Amino acid sequence: MERPLDEILAKDGRDGLVALPAIGTGIAGAIAEIIATGRWSQLERLRGEMDPEALFRSIPGIGPRYAHRLAEDAQLESLEDLEAALHSGELRIKGIGHRRKEMLAATLAERLGRVRLGTTHQPRPLPPVSMLLDVDRMYREKAAAGALRKIAPRRFNPKGEAWLPVLHARHDNWHFTAFFSNTRLAHELAKTHDWVVIYFQAEGQPEGRCTVVTETHGPMAGKRVVRGREDEKQLKEPA
Structure with missing residues (x-):
């Protein structure tokens, strides 16, 4: 390269x-x-080495306490997750006020190569709920059949066992990666074989994430639902 990549990113995004x-x-x-x-969250995720708290501590102004809240309370795992939560207004963590959010948004924009371009945050496109439920069903069926490669996550896995199945799938213009949730809350509620985390990305778009769970109450009880999109009409998939 004639110019360092960090210079290209800083100037042209x-x-x-x-x-x-x-x-x-x-x-x-x-x-x-x-x-x-200095990290690539997707690679760490696929190796079972994902440590969101360490990733968030790399951001100036975020110490261990706030990093823990972002990872555990807000259930965020990547810089893209944090950026989307900031711009959507979904980030509600005690001790992170309006000024801190503005500083975080500016830092993330610079790090992700957006500031120099003068671009504004755009809502990331979402795959149809029906498509996400298809991926969820495919993942659970293949995991139950032992047909998926398993990784040994570093978090909440003191014995280093390879227990977490991972699925990669493509559908139309979408690429999906799915695996059971390995968060503290999933372990506390014994949902590590129910909650399915799905990362999705369309060509040319930023990565997104959702969680599919078995609803436990209300008219959708016993059905698989995409968290945050429960009201959409396509939710008909039984657990």
Whole structure:
């Protein structure tokens, strides 16, 4: 390279990376995260090494206490998750006020290569609920049949056992990665084989995430639902 990648990112944002030969939006996003943090959350996730708290502590102004709240209370796992939560207004963590949120948003925008471009945050596209439920069903069926590769997550796994099945799937223009939730809350509520976390990404778009669970009350009790999208009409999938 004639110019360091961090200089290209700082001056031209992700578009500057995408303009390089053979670099698409997905690889550009990975490069931006590695430049900003020295880590790539997707790779750590697939290796079972994901540590959201350590990732959030790499952001100036976030210490161990706030990093823990972001990972455990807000259930966030990546810089993209945090950015989306800040802009959607969904981040409600005690001790993180309006000024701190503005500072975090500015830092994330710079790290993710958005500030120099003058771009504004756009709502990430979402796959249809019916498609997410198809991925959820496929994952649970293959996991039950022992047909998926298992990883040994570092968190909440003192014996280092490879117990967590991982699914990769494509549907239309979407790429999905699914696995059972390995959060503190999932372990406390014994939901590590019920809650399914699905990461999704359309070509040229940022990554998103959702969780599919078995509803325990109300008219949807006993059905699989996508958290946050319970009111959509496509929710007909039984547990």
